[in-house]
Amino acid sequence: xxxxxxxxxxxxxxxxxxxxxxxxxxxxxxxxxxxxxxxxxxxxxxxxxxxxxxxxxxxxxxxxxxxxxxxxxxxxxxxxxxxxxxxxxxxxxxxxxxxxxxxxxxxxxxxxxxxxxxxxxxxxxxxxxxxxxxxxxxxxxxxxxxxxxxxxxxxxxxxxxxxxxxxxxxxxxxxxxxxxxxxxxxxxxxxxxxxxxxxxxxxxxxxxxxxxxxxxxxxxxxxxxxxxxxxxxxxxxxxxxxxxxxxxxxxxxxxxxxxxxxxxxxxxxxxxxxxxxxxxxxxxxxxxxxxxxxxxxxxxxxxxxxxxxxxxxxxxxxxxxxxxxxxxxxxxxxxxxxxxxxxxxxxxxxxxxxxxxxxxxxxxxxxxxxxxxxxxxxxxxxxxxxxxxxxxxxxxxxxxxxxxxxxxxxxxxxxxxxxxxxxx
Ligand SMILES: [Zn+2]
Numbered sequence: 001x002x003x004x005x006x007x008x009x010x011x012x013x014x015x016x017x018x019x020x021x022x023x024x025x026x027x028x029x030x031x032x033x034x035x036x037x038x039x040x041x042x043x044x045x046x047x048x049x050x051x052x053x054x055x056x057x058x059x060x061x062x063x064x065x066x067x068x069x070x071x072x073x074x075x076x077x078x079x080x081x082x083x084x085x086x087x088x089x090x091x092x093x094x095x096x097x098x099x100x101x102x103x104x105x106x107x108x109x110x111x112x113x114x115x116x117x118x119x120x121x122x123x124x125x126x127x128x129x130x131x132x133x134x135x136x137x138x139x140x141x142x143x144x145x146x147x148x149x150x151x152x153x154x155x156x157x158x159x160x161x162x163x164x165x166x167x168x169x170x171x172x173x174x175x176x177x178x179x180x181x182x183x184x185x186x187x188x189x190x191x192x193x194x195x196x197x198x199x200x201x202x203x204x205x206x207x208x209x210x211x212x213x214x215x216x217x218x219x220x221x222x223x224x225x226x227x228x229x230x231x232x233x234x235x236x237x238x239x240x241x242x243x244x245x246x247x248x249x250x251x252x253x254x255x256x257x258x259x260x261x262x263x264x265x266x267x268x269x270x271x272x273x274x275x276x277x278x279x280x281x282x283x284x285x286x287x288x289x290x291x292x293x294x295x296x297x298x299x300x301x302x303x304x305x306x307x308x309x310x311x312x313x314x315x316x317x318x319x320x321x322x323x324x325x326x327x328x329x330x331x332x333x334x335x336x337x338x339x340x341x342x343x344x345x346x347x348x349x350x351x352x353x354x355x356x357x358x359x360x361x362x363x364x365x366x367x368x369x370x371x372x373x374x375x376x377x378x379x380x381x382x383x384x385x386x387x388x389x390x391x392x393x394x395x396x397x398x399x400x401x402x403x404x405x406x407x408x409x410x411x412x413x414x415x416x417x418x419x420x421x422x423x424x
Contacts, residue, residue, distance in 0.1 A: 001082055001320065002082055002083060005078065005079065005082045009075055009078075009079075013071070013075070016071065017068060020064055020067050020068060021064065023393070023395065024060050024063050024064045024067075024393065025060060025064075028393040030056045030059065030060070030389060030391075031043070031044075031056075031391065032390060032391050032407055033391070036391075036407060036411065039410075039411065039414060040376045040380070040410050040413075040414050041390055041391075041406065041407040041410035041411050041414070042390075043055070043383065043390050046380040046383075046384065047383070047384055051384055051387070054133060054387055055383075055384075055387040055388065055389060056389070057133075058129070058133040058135075058387045059387070059388065059389035059392065061129055062126075062129060062130075063392070063393070063396050063400075065122065065125055065126055065129065066126075066400065067395070067399075068122070069119070069122045070344070072118075072119060072122065073115065073119070073336075073340055074337055074340060074341060076114070076115050076118050076119070077333040077334070077336050077337040077340075078333075078337065080111065080114065080333045081321040081322065081330075081333050081334060082321065084322060085114065086107075086111075086321070086322050086323070086330040086331075086332070086333050087322035087330055089106075089107050089110040089111060089330070090103070090107060090322070090328070090329055090330045092106070092110070093106045093107055093329070100163075100166070100167070100329075101163060103329060104159070104162060104163045104166050104329050105159035105162075105163055107162075107329045107330075107332060108155065108158050108159045108162050108163075108332070109155060109159065111332060111333065111336075112151070112154065112155055112158065116151055123147070127143055130241075133387055134242060134387075135241060135242055135243055135386060135387060136240065136241050136242075137238075137239070137240060137241060137242060138239070138240040138241065142239070142240065146203055149202050149203060153199060153202070157191075161187075162332065164180075164183065165180055166327060166329055166332075168180055169326055169327040170327040173326075173327075176307070177303040177304055177306065177307035178303075178304075180303055181299055181300050181303050184296075184299050184303075185296055188292060188295060188296065188299075189251065189292070192249075192250065192251045192288070192292060193250065193251050193252055193254050194254075195249055195250055195254075196249050196250035196254050196256055196258075197250070197254055200235075200249075204235045204236055204237065204240075205235065205236045206233045206234070206235050206258065207233065207234055207235075207236075208232075208233065208234065209232060209233075209234045209259075209264070210234060210261075210264075211264060214264065214269060214272065217269065217273060218232060218259075218272070218273065218276050219232065221273055221276055221277060221280065221368070221369075222257075222276070222280060224368070225280045225283070225284050225368070226284075227257070227280055227283055227284070231255065231256045231257055231283075232256070232257050232259070232276075233256055233257065233258045233259070234258075234259055234260075234261055234264060235258055235259070235260055235261065236261050237260040237261055237262050238260075238261050238262050238265065241262065242262065242385055242386075243262065243382075243385050243386040244260055244262045244263040244266060244267070244381070244382050244385050244386070245260045245262075245263060246258065246259045246260060246263055246275050246276070246278070246279050247279065248279050248282045248283050248287070248288060249288065250288075251288060251289070251292070255283070255288065257276070257279045257280070257283060259272070259275070259276065259279075262385070263275055266381065266385065267377075267378055267381055268374065268377065270369070270371055270373075270374035270377075271374045271375075271377050271378035271381065272378075273369055273371075273374065274365055274366075274369050274371065274374050274375045274378050275365075275378055277364065277365035277366075277368040277369050278361045278362060278364070278365040279361075280364070280365070280368070281360065281361035281362075281363075281364030281365050281368075282357070282361050284364070285357075285360060285361070285364065287357045287360075287361070290357070291354075291357075294350070294353060298346060298350070301346075302339065302342050302343065302346075305338075305342055306335065306338050306339055306342065309338045310326050310331065310334060310335055310338055311326060313334050313338070314326050314331060314334070318331070321334070347399060348398050348399060351398065351399070351400070351401060351402050352398075354402040354403070355401060355402065355403060355404050358402070358403045358404055358409075359404055359408075359409075359412065362375075362404075362409055362412060362413070363412070366412075366413055366416050372413050372414070372416055375413045376410055376413050376414065379406055379409055379410050379413070380410070382406070383406050388406065389405075389406075390405060390406040390407045390410070391405055391406075391407040392405060
């Protein structure tokens with residue numbers, strides 16, 4: 001089985017890589033369709049030739065790497081089971097302690113360590129590319145520090161969830177997925193509540209807005225939409241990147257709008273206000289709560305299907321892969337394999353919903369600011385700074401984009417301008 005697995009993995013992965021290469025470097029054109037040529041969405045109207053060339057190159061390599069990485073996690077989980085690593089991990093845990101409350105987190109730690117090491121080259125390649133094209137300005141040590149923080153936070157959360165889960169599986173053979181789902185709901189609320197005040201500050205410094213003159217205008221805009229002033233933060237991302245961003249996160253009293261300092265430093269005042277209005281849009285339309293509701297529904301189906309698929313996989317292949325019961329911790333790689341595949345399958349739907357919400361936020365922002373020039377300018381600046389592709393290939397749009405493409409966003413803003421002009 002091992003030899004067959006290795007042979008097939010190499011053959012299929014090579015074909016996959018080849019097809020990806022052809023798709024990104026031969027079959028897809030970069031640039032905008034003829035109908036958009038010469039409009040504000042056409043990068044040739046706002047990028048220098050050099051920037052355009054760099055952005056095309058960068059997008060192609062970045063997309064290629066991103067899609068190359070897609071099946072790697074699945075291959076690792078399969079390999080861990082087929083090569084018997086999951087049995088080794090389990091037995092090691094049994095030698096350390098006879099308590100499952102120790103054995104399960106230890107298994108999670110070993111599996112996560114192996115996965116992280118195997119995926120590290122790809123992670124590093126992504127960073128290397130970003131630094132090479134002048135997007136990331138983060139030093140290797142600072143990047144490594146972020147990676148380690150991510151590793152340990154991931155471990156703490158995962159160890160907790162998996163320990164509870166495997167106790168439930170042992171105790172409630174048929175209903176564990178439903179109980180796990182019910183318990184997940186308060187946990188999701190709790191994590192979203194903690195995110196901005198406990199997790200995010202581990203990576204970056206969050207402060208109130210530094211530029212007092214700009215702050216006044218931003219807060220006036222927030223006030224107009226009844227967003228309390230203490231909800232607006234600035235984060236020192238300029239230490240790590242040249243790209244710009246802003247977002248809303250947290251829930252309840254921790255719900256906040258965060259602007260990257262790169263956005264504040266590089267955009268004109270009116271442009272910053274448009275970005276701010278977009279975030280206010282998310283805030284007032286309760287997108288975070290809708291998002292949370294979506295996650296809860298998705299978790300329900302995810303756990304339900306995982307329950308059935310895991311049972312089937314255990315009956316069919318369990319013995320050969322080192323676990324005869326679902327409650328055996330050696331089945332964890334199979335659990336992760338199923339869950340990550342399901343989440344991949346559902347991602348186009350999630351992303352489509354997210355793109356919809358982003359369009360609504362853009363619409364809200366343009367109606368609030370009524371300044372299409374600033375709005376278009378901000379998106380053009382965002383495109384240049386991130387060397388992004390205004391019109392990515394379909395595969396990238398449907399499998400990666402939580403926002404509409406810049407072509408779609410700028411086009412929408414330009415159309416708004418059209419209507420406005422006619423009314424005058
Ligand atoms: Zn948004």
